[in-house]
């Protein structure tokens with residue numbers, strides 16, 4: 331960022347003017363550590379810092395304010411202490427807490443001149459966006475993914491808010507791709523992590539289906555077969571090893587044999603090969619198990635089998651050995667966790683199990699296998715963070731904050747940090763867009779909720795739409811002036827009972843039936859958020875494209891059509907990763923959320939259609955060359 335002498339001088343004047351301002355930083359991770367350092371070195375003296383996390387070993391390579399001795403301690407508090415060592419006069423208030431906590435209410439936000447985000451998830455970002463809108467405080471938002479980064483500025487009423495542009499949430503894979511017809515290793519990894527690991531060691535209450543279906547009938551996609559549930563229990567008198575072998579033969583052998591019986595499925599596809607243990611392992615191979623044990627206390631099948639190189643692609647035989655050994659270790663060494671396991675990229679044994687299971691399935695389906703290192707990256711959606719990108723982004727955040735605080739808002743830019751220079755530039759400043767008049771967060775635009783009112787319940791709408799898609803934490807739902815739902819602790823008992831009774835009632839059975847034409851109001855008092863949902867009945871939904879059985883769009887015009895809804899808003903319509911735990915389809919990076927660069931066309935009052943991501947030319951161009959990430 332070259333600057334002329336006079337530019338430097340005037341920048342310095344602004345710095346002197348603004349450093350007494352009080353700023354709020356949210357997130358003390360990769361960007362946050364860089365940001366806190368840059369803020370104090372720029373001269374800022376009054377900083378509040380919120381982070382809910384504690385320091386992990388894996389943070390130390392780039393979160394340079396933290397040392398090994400800090401592992402396990404609060405990020406916010408340690409970051410504060412580290413910075414005070416080289417700038418003792420600065421006032422830093424560290425909050426080891428979730429920014430969504432009630433204590434950080436609108437009045438809390440109002441005390442700041444600007445809010446600076448260094449977060450890593452959509453949920454928290456959306457919440458801070460709403461709090462800033464409610465408090466009327468400008469927000470500088472940021473994110474990095476590897477070499478890519480972005481900084482955006484949001485001023486209520488002047489520029490887009492963080493939610494003005496729909497963010498295509500990560501798509502899920504069709505159920506049948508995962509359960510029956512994988513064609514990429516990621517499909518097998520999703521299967522291994524969401525179905526195999528969950529079925530064997532996760533919460534048994536969560537229904538999952540381990541069978542490779544012999545039919546593509548989606549009704550069968552989730553098995554409720556009690557025999558199947560029983561099959562995956564250890565039988566009395568059965569050794570852990572025999573159990574593991576039985577599971578192996580079932581999920582890689584018998585299920586594939588069953589699937590092959592459905593000829594239709596394989597007409598245009600390569601037929602998978604069933605894998606049975608007696609063909610994969612000789613007795614001798616089996617006997618060589620369990621010779622060594624882990625040396626650092628971590629329970630690990632690799633250590634146990636003396637497989638040292640995480641970058642090496644295991645043979646089918648080794649994958650089978652890891653699969654069996656990881657099951658044995660879960661049952662014998664991690665028995666306390668069995669029944670509660672949810673995939674975690676930092677759980678070595680889970681990573682090994684998932685790698686082996688995914689590779690074995692991949693081998694069956696003729697898909698190339700991968701090393702545990704690669705599989706871990708895919709399973710954990712890991713994109714290796716680059717400290718320099720975080721430092722650049724932190725610098726840009728401070729520059730934008732300086733412009734905001736010195737009332738030079740017309741100079742504010744959203745800036746993309748790209749991987750390869752474009753016109754010799756690595757930093758691409760783009761003018762900020764005006765607020766989207768159709769944004770349901772910063773304008774009053776109504777939304778259309780299509781669902782089958784004969785089967786839909788309030789519980790489903792709250793989970794699938796209000797919480798997941800609208801990002802509302804404590805919803806209050808009303809039909810006209812009638813309260814239908816409220817969340818919170820200080821609700822009277824009779825009201826709690828009343829709301830509970832309504833939760834699972836079908837919408838058509840409500841005292842005043844909820845059907846086409848009814849408007850539901852959703853509010854969150856803490857976020858000062860309010861929006862209207864115009865209900866529209868539809869009998870059927872496409873199970874592949876609309877797996878939730880409800881569709882939320884921002885287009886009121888669809889109320890007047892009888893059959894098809896308007897093009898759905900991508901971010902609202904796409905099932906989230908949290909829903910199915912499935913990673914994004916195709917080559918796109920699931921952590922990358924596209925933001926449209928400053929479309930000058932969108933002026934207040936201009937109708938701006940919430941376009942389908944496929945038909946968005948600007949977004950497409952960016953997607954190819956300058957992906958704009960928000961996750962760190």
Ligand SMILES: Nc1ncnc2c1ncn2[C@@H]1O[C@H](COP(=O)(O)OP(=O)(O)OP(=O)(O)O)[C@@H](O)[C@H]1O
Nearest residue numbers: 357358359360381382383427428429449450454962
């Ligand atoms: N709701 C929230 N409230 C407070 N802090 C949050 C919230 N959500 C995320 N954060 C913080 O934002 C920071 C984001 O930092 P970063 O992306 O570097 O993640 P990390 O957890 O440190 O690293 P990694 O995810 O790569 O292991 C984290 O320290 C995290 O605790």
Ligand SMILES: [Zn+2]
Nearest residue numbers: 491494769772
């Ligand atoms: Zn908005």
